[in-house]
Amino acid sequence: MRCVICRGEIKEKEVLEEVRENNNYLLVKVKAEVCLNCGERYYASGVVDKLIGLKESLRKHRLRLHQIGKVYELLT
């Protein structure tokens, strides 16, 4: 398989995907096929469903989470 955008070479990697719900962010390690040239990600089957499910669980506070940082808004 080649990247549909740039025809670059694709390799399976473990990537950090960001799930956002309002101002809350959840980082999730998932497997994806990543273009080595442009960085486009192609997800293995089930990964997108998993991310959508996690977004819903994040909204309902159903997850056991470990806080690793904070999000700030710059006041001007």
Ligand SMILES: [Zn+2]
């Ligand atoms: Zn590409």
